[in-house]
Amino acid sequence: MPLNIFVLAKQVIDPEMPRSAFQVDRENRRVVTPPTLPPVVNGFDENAVEAALRIKDSEPAEITVISMGQSFALDVMKKPLSMGADSLVLLQDDAFDNTVDSFAVARALTAAIQKIGPFDLIIAGRQASDWDNAQVPLAVAELLGLPSVTIGKKVEVGDGRVTVERQMPDGTEIVESPMPALVTVSNELGQPRYPTLRGIMAATRKQPVVWSLEDLGLDGEQLEPQVETVDLYVPVTEADCEFIEGEDDADAGRLLALKLREAKLV
Amino acid sequence: MADSAGVLVLAETEGGALSPTAAELVTAGLEVAAGLGLPLSVAMAGSDVEATVQEAASLGAQRVYAVEDGILSTDKPELLLEAWAQICRQTNPAVVLIARTTAGRDLAPRLAARLGVGLAQDCLEVKVDEDSGRMIAHRPVYGGNAMAAVVCNGTPQMACIRPKAYEPCEPDDSRTAEVVSLSITLDESMARVKLVERVAEESEGVRLESAKIVVAGGRGLGSPEPFKDLEVIAGLLGAGIGASRAAVDAGWVPPSWQIGLTGKTITPDLYITVAISGASQHMAGCSGSKVIVAVNKDAEANIFKEARYGVVGDWEKVMPSFTETLRELLS
Structure with a gap:
């Protein structure tokens, strides 16, 4: 029996976009971006796909990627398939808009996971680069009653257990959990692989399974937000930088040191 | 059931003492408690919490809940999670505050889900809205490009607060608190995740989180x-050394050097950045620095928007003379 691995992935606004393209629509409490700017798969979620693929590199595994949103750029969300994942399940509904909070997202994902069937491991990115909540995977684990391990930089399975090397502030720790379990991973896992031409061709032929709120057996009431955003604004930063200029760059370096001394900072 | 804990x-705890973040949470909690007209309670659960009771009282808690159980240990977060859940169920708080530490940021979302309520994650500020009588939490989103004000609808309202967002409150040993012991039920089988090994990274330098001066380099x-040159500067200044995520992802320096949203949060008096945009x-990891100094060749770099002193120039030319001048000044 191959291992069944589910990867949770989110489509987000490209966090590498130019700062000038980032606009907040305060009235509607959402971020707006130019229509020409394509979304991306959340970076940490690409790490999650990579973690799953590394397991599949060494033993038989079936990787299902699950994503939830109001609408998707299909070519973007197919990237995990072109990297080597086997199938894609999209939870798509008008109800899954930006006001949905982490707990509601976790509920919908949990319903989808239960609908897909048994699994050994769920892998997700440590947090999404839009709302930076780092909550959904842990809430899913709680709703499914699974053990959870966060911020993995190495994920290995064997004998019904998952072993995770975690990045800690001053070193690493290795923990072990029985499966099924949920693991989140971070950028320390390393660069996700690039899609191969063969992978891209295979992904073109695959069609995602698309489920609505109703398909999940949920109604809008179960998605009522527990956390409501009442304001969204751009923080004000004080721009009072004193630029140190010299005859040339080397002179500016010398003057900078003198300035820090004068200001009693060194 | 005991009376409501109010703001909890x-x-x-660490080694029988309160973690440093506890005093910061009490500062935030006292403000919220005053706004709601409720008492402030502090709860600790651990294998050795006796000494923390007076510590919590001296910080200004009106009520202290202590749960002592030998099987609780920092290596078994699932037991602490269940202990916290039982404390919340027994004490009926209106508001629950947790520090977004390495442990707290994992425990808080599961605790919220276990209690069936929402959580305001990674908050910089919590305050009470006078009209609604609810706590509003302000938190950075989109990597810090925007701030969101959020309200949790259920009870308790729960917030996870970023370390160092609040000043620690001053302890006063003459303060006393009502001490309530709670009885909770834990068993070893709840701890499914097991620690196998902990490997501390060799660090010769100054600890980043507590450094008064930090020097860091980036992608540029x-x-x-070049980090060797930065280490020379750090050595001269007795400074900690760090890096941006780009430098860590490139494999130039160890992950423990990373400053930022997914790295360390620093609050030095002086933060010198070299080739960091x-x-x-x-x-998000350094905005608590008192003075930021930036050396970057791009005059439009975002770092200059938050820096107090800046040099627009090539670090390869700026830094050697900076270092030499420092050496002369400090000799």
Whole structure:
């Protein structure tokens, strides 16, 4: 029996976009971006796909990627398939808009996971680069009653257990959990692989399974937000930088040191 | 069931003492408690919490809940999670505050889900809205490019607060608190995740989180070698050394050097950045610095928007003379 691995992935606004393209629509409490700017798969979620693929590199595994949103750029969300994942399940509904909070997202994902069937491991990115909540995977684990391990930089399975090397502030720790379990991973896992031409061709032929709120057996009431955003604004930063200029760059370096001394900072 | 805990701080403990973040949570909690007209309680759960009771009282808690159980240990977060859940169920708080530490940021979302309520994650500020009588939490989103004000609808309202967002409150040993012991039920089988090994990274330098001066380099340095020059500066200044995520992802320096949203949060008096552009994800980890100094060749770099002193120039030319001048000044 191959291992069944589910990867949770989110489509987000490209966090590498130019700062000038980032606009907040305060009235509607959402971020707006130019229509020409394509979304991306959340970076940490690409790490999650990579973690799953590394397991599949060494033993038989079936990787299902699950994503939830109001609408998707299909070519973007197919990237995990072109990297080597086997199938894609999209939870798509008008109800899954930006006001949905982490707990509601976790509920919908949990319903989808239960609908897909048994699994050994769920892998997700440590947090999404839009709302930076780092909550959904842990809430899913709680709703499914699974053990959870966060911020993995190495994920290995064997004998019904998952072993995770975690990045800690001053070193690493290795923990072990029985499966099924949920693991989140971070950028320390390393660069996700690039899609191969063969992978891209295979992904073109695959069609995602698309489920609505109703398909999940949920109604809008179960998605009522527990956390409501009442304001969204751009923080004000004080721009009072004193630029140190010299005859040339080397002179500016010398003057900078003198300035820090004068200001009693060194 | 005991009376409502009011505003409840769930404090972490380390080696029989309160973690440093507890005093910060009490500062935040006292403000919220005053706004709601409720008492402030602090709860600790651990294998050795006796000494923390007076500590919590001296910080200004009106009520202290102590749960002592020999099987609780920092290596078994699932037991602490269940202990916190039982404390919340027994004490009926209106608000629960947790520190977003390495442990707290994992425990808080599961605790919220276990209690069936929402959580305001990674908050910089919590305050009470006078009209609604609810706590509003302000938190950075989109990598710090925007701030969201959020309200949790259920009870308790729960917030996870970023370390160092609040000043620690001053302890006063003459303060006393009502001490309530709670009885909770834990068993070893709840701890499914087991610690196998902990490997501390060799660090010769100053601890980043508590350093008074920090020197850091970014993507613009182009290779690992220039970090040697930054280490010289750090040595002269007795400073900690760090890096942006780009430099860590490139493999130039160890992950423990990373400053930013997904790295360390620093609050030095002086933060010297070299070839760091200052993306908001980086600034999220250093915006508490008193004075930021930036050396970057791009005059439009975001770092200059938050820096107090800046040099627009090539670090390869700026830094050697900076270092030499420092050496002369400090000799």
